[in-house]
Amino acid sequence: MSLLNAQGIEKTFRNGDEETRVLKGIDMTLEAGELVALLGQSGSGKSTLLSIVGLLLRPTNGQLEINGERVDNLSERRRAHFRNEKLGFVFQFHHLLPDFTALENVAFPAAAPAGGISRKMRDRAAELLTRVGLEERIDFPATRLSGGQKQRVAIARALMNAPDLIIADEPTGNLDRESADTVLELMREVNRETGATFLICTHDPGVAERCTRRLTLADGVLESDDRGGAQRGE
Ligand code: ADP
């Protein structure tokens, strides 16, 4: 069974009389443990596709299964639950809560639905922050971290609920070369260690070539699927 199976995904945005047909029938299967780069020109629909896969946006047409469960037609409540339990998100801009510490930000995906932060959540968040090399910054306010450090906190946060699929939209787009390398290396290590599947939208050829697979979006369809290059366990 595949981790993700998308069939005939279409998305058309409507604003008044204006229609923008962005996705025109995407068929995509991701196997568990893949580290996949999603490429394509600006405006090709990468973020739209990630939002659909991340259950943040509904497709106009098509079917989506994650872990064998049909998810495109879930109720709002069940979508939110599925998103929180099974998916992790990393965006170009970290979206950390500025008044929270690094640890509180990481624990948030578990603490928010529970209505508070437990000892177990604190331990898990501290462990994840140590994993991303920020053990010295656990109690720092988010505002006092560098750009690369914030993005590492965002990765730790994405891992908090041990998701099956991590969706990253231009995660290195706002970083200098060195921080970008650190962040990508971290995602590669987490992928190898935990077997979590990654779908990473990127403009950066350096990121794409270190993924195990590259999908390219053009004219609303997937134009190429390249599994050469870097391999897991390399
Ligand atoms: P990418 O991430 O590849 O740069 P996007 O998925 O952000 O592309 O956008 C693809 C196209 O869809 C663009 O032409 C964009 O303007 C359009 N689009 C995205 N979101 C909306 C929206 N909510 N309403 C109308 N058009 C949108």
Ligand code: MG
């Ligand atoms: Mg985008």
